[in-house]
Amino acid sequence: MNTQQLALVFPGQGSQKVGMLAELGESFSSIKATFAEASDALGYDMWDLIQNGEQAQLNLTETTQPVLLTASVAVWRLWCEQGGIKPALLAGHSLGEFSALVCAGALEFADAVRLVRARGQFMQTAVPVGEGAMAAVLGLDDAQIVRICAEAAQGAGVVEAVNFNSPGQVVIAGQVAAVDRAIELLKAAGAKRAMPLPVSAPFHTSLMRPAGEKLALALADISLKAPLIPVVHNVHGKTESDPAVIKTLLVEQIYSAVKWVGCVETMVAAGIETTIECGPGKVLSGLNKRINKSLNCFNIESPDSLAAALESVS
Template identity: 45%
Template structure:
């Protein structure tokens, strides 16, 4: 069974999607429609902007979404048995599997990006990558700190991202280093994603998701919040709202997809991060990536 996975924020790179625009009339038309929906020429930033230009959340999230979704749309054969996306990538997975239209998916991604950006500005907060410790050790240390700091991304065994107040994350990094973490490294992000700090963004996005039509996907979507296969549109919506303040259970998602019969994983979109994470969950799993038109 073929599993397709879609990357999240951080996978962007200058020049992304340019070959798609130049090689596919379908992709070109959708890129131009995206510029209209967003109200600015995201294609100019994607194709000719710098890494710093692409780092702005309001650009990064729609750029990665566009790259992933348009690659999936221009594949000669795209018949997924199951899909999943990491954080932002869940929106790409939902469009690719037919649960959301391209237009609605892009509109929600842009609203999500703006809401997250706004939430980041309310109070300073941050994230850190913790490598080399069991999940339960990280969870225990986070819960022992008298600050908001939580597990945010369960990326693969021995690699977890924490999220919270600047002071809380600093304290956690110090304690986790003492517990033997190989690395406790703060990330260059604008705020504490997938934590209670995103509550204002969750409330804002909930209204937008509630008023958007979702359809039954062509295959099960393994969602971040539960790591389980979901096909019911109402359940998909609820999980999508909860995702902003809940952890991304990627390790559990990959394990459940394998238990559900996945024999290969194909990453669609920029970068190779998810292929690496799948291999760390199960070294024997066949992985590949589609990052450019015609691959």
């Protein structure tokens, strides 16, 4: 396969699970070595946590974010070690954008692990637990959902469309009363499903602006370089080479919608024919296939899926 036809993508929150990457960790020493690096940066045994810990602990956003970033970077390093070809583009969903920037050589791994733990803390404390909610909406077009959210927000509080994941699949978020109101209106408008998600904060809404301000301060102390492989950013679905602009996009991303459909369309327009998802689960592979049926989508989370992904590009 031509390098220009390949993109690697990195998952966001929701893909974490106890026991993830266990087989890869037993088969390839570099997986555990990457987790050991992250453990040194954070001061606890991350591999033990993901293999033997509680799912509830993994689901705390300040834990989830460094765990998933480390898993993605570990798989990326394994891909390179096993002779996988260099991709033309990288992209990540929300948190996954930080994973992409590490793999692109723009952000040091240890800095990123500490940064996303702080990001998780900032996001969790921006809105008190119990005051925010998110919901997945299936079966309506984007414009309808945006309009209904605006209607629901009248008098009920903040509710916004925050993840444009694939055609007919959008996530909304905001204050509990406003999200509940939007769910009622969306169902009345013909949504196939409008269901609350088990998350602890209204991510990617304007309510996250205080978290963005704190992240900006944290980023000020971190060195960011121009990516060696272009990264497609969630905020606008384009690549960016200027480190100062990338920092701004990472701040804006916290309180802006994730335009995943736009990211994938940009990759396809650039000639990408195959995407490989690095890390646990197949969430992005499923979304990518729904966005563009012609894409070949693979994921790497086990020795067998690694072999299939390597074979796909040979």
